[in-house]
Amino acid sequence: QQQVKQSPQSLIVQKGGIPIINCAYENTAFDYFPWYQQFPGKGPALLIAIRPDVSEKKEGRFTISFNKSAKQFSLHIMDSQPGDSATYFCAATDLSWGKLQFGAGTQVVVTP
Amino acid sequence: DADVTQTPRNRITKTGKRIMLECSQTKGHDRMYWYRQDPGLGLRLIYYSFDVKDINKGEISDGYSVSRQAQAKFSLSLESAIPNQTALYFCATSEFGYGEQFFGPGTRLTVL
Numbered sequence: 001q002q003q004v005k006q007s008p009q010s011l012i013v014q015k016g017g018i019p020i021i022n023c024a025y026e027n028t029a030f031d032y033f034p035w036y037q038q039f040p041g042k043g044p045a046l047l048i049a050i051r052p053d054v055s056e057k058k059e060g061r062f063t064i065s066f067n068k069s070a071k072q073f074s075l076h077i078m079d080s081q082p083g084d085s086a087t088y089f090c091a092a093t094d095l096s097w098g099k100l101q102f103g104a105g106t107q108v109v110v111t112p
Numbered sequence: 113d114a115d116v117t118q119t120p121r122n123r124i125t126k127t128g129k130r131i132m133l134e135c136s137q138t139k140g141h142d143r144m145y146w147y148r149q150d151p152g153l154g155l156r157l158i159y160y161s162f163d164v165k166d167i168n169k170g171e172i173s174d175g176y177s178v179s180r181q182a183q184a185k186f187s188l189s190l191e192s193a194i195p196n197q198t199a200l201y202f203c204a205t206s207e208f209g210y211g212e213q214f215f216g217p218g219t220r221l222t223v224l
Contacts, residue, residue, distance in 0.1 A: 002154070006154070009152065032211040034211055034212065041217070041218075042217060042218075043116075043202050043204075043215030043216050043217050043218050044155070044202070044215050045215065046212045046213075049211060049212070089154060089155065093211055095209065095210075095211055098143060098160075098162065098206070098208070099145075099157060099160060099170070100155075100157075100211070100213060102154040102155040102156075103154055104152055104153055104154040105152075105154050105155075
């Protein structure tokens with residue numbers, strides 16, 4: 001039973017579009033919510049992360065929106081580029097615990 | 113040189129064979145993890161170790177065992193491989209108190 005539910009499973013957008021990936025969690029003890037990006041043949045790498053004391057975080061073209069009351073968070077990729085084509089995983093953990101719970105992943109394809 | 117390395121990168125084996133996957137890191141982190149990745153299931157934790165003398169089961173440890181030979185080395189063994197252990201396996205490391213995990217490049221294991 002996955003503690004972090006991620007949707008959609010896959011997404012195709014045109015260059016310049018804004019793919020949005022959504023995640024939901026149940027455990028209110030979670031206090032760290034990272035997103036990982038994985039390219040084919042590579043291991044996942046941290047893209048951006050948020051703590052529950054803020055509702056939004058931006059790093060370059062990537063934005064996390066966080067809704068603590070709804071126990072949901074999402075990743076927006078602004079002005080998406082073909083190089084953003086990858087699989088994206090949301091995750092959550094209680095930092096005192098140290099184990100990440102991953103979502104199922106979303107394959108994003110950005111067409112030229 | 114990569115901070116987290118895994119060997120082998122690809123392995124094909126037969127049902128019933130014993131297989132060892134190795135992970136080494138130069139990041140100096142105490143915490144190490146083994147995950148398996150399956151399409152549509154995301155990354156699932158097999159075992160984790162918070163220091164050399166600490167080994168813990170993850171959510172899918174049945175059929176697997178691990179050995180932490182040193183701070184820098186963490187090996188995963190399949191005592192008697194079966195076809196449903198065909199997957200992509202990742203090793204990761206992290207530092208206490210920090211959420212970011214650093215992943216190796218993965219081992220693609222096929223059990224015939």
